[in-house]
Amino acid sequence: MAEVQIKESTVKVSGQTLFFREALPSAAPGISKPPVLLLHGIRFSSQEWQNLKTLHTLAAAGHRAVALDLPGLGRSSDAVAPSPLGEPAPPGFLQEVLESLNMVPAVLISPSLSGMYTLPFLLNSPQSVAAYVPVAPICTDKFSAQDYAQVQVPALIVYGDKDEQLGELSLRNLKNLPNHRVFCMKGAGHACYLDDPDTWHQGLMGFLSSLK
Secondary structure (H helix, E strand, O other), X not given: XXXXXXXXXXXEEOOEEEEEEEEOOOOOOOOOOOOEEEOOOOOOOXXXXXXXXXXXXXXXXXXXXXXXXXXXXXXXXXXXXXXXXXXXXXXXXHHHHHHHOOOOOEEXXXXXXXXXXXXXXXXXXXXXXXXXXXXXXXXXXXXXXXHHHOOOOOEEEEEEOOOOOHHHHHHHXXXXXXXXXXXXXXXXXXXXXXXXXXXXXXXXXXXXXXXX
16 A cells, blocks of 8 residues: 555634544546545544554545544544534534535545434535445434435445444434445444454445445
8 A cells, every 4th residue: 555644634613623634645636536534433533544544545545535533522622512412413514524624525434423413414415425434323213214215325334243233223224325235244343444444444445436
């Protein structure tokens, strides 16, 4: 894999400072691939995506990859979340993030807690989402089958088969997205990408390479 540099920076969203890590593609100019925004669960931060080399893998394949620390977590701990933990956040929050980072439309990678941000945004502003990669996100039960059925965004539904709570619940709800495929990681738990990074990267990159 070519040497990929990770840059650390901050972005202002609704007057608050959020930290992010960014990897830029080294591919030849003229090949335009959608940028990728990576979010995280409650026990994690953008650091995991750097440690796992997901940022590097995306950049090496020609994607601009940005891993954001969500409000109140990681190095965005001074920022206040726009809604209570576990409640759907206003869709305008992620819209402002993506616009501030010049990433519209973006691929959204959304594990666990970050579902409270990505799901309302996906359902409200699908035109700002190039593709959706939910990894056993929370809040899937806050929306109806009809809500999901309206969204034509390509989706890769990821979960570990040992995640018997959020994995199965999220799959049951997200399968109502009409343009989806399912990626079940065998022997993996809730944070399945941590349990088997190689398989995670293979599944993710295979999906992204299939996008029109």
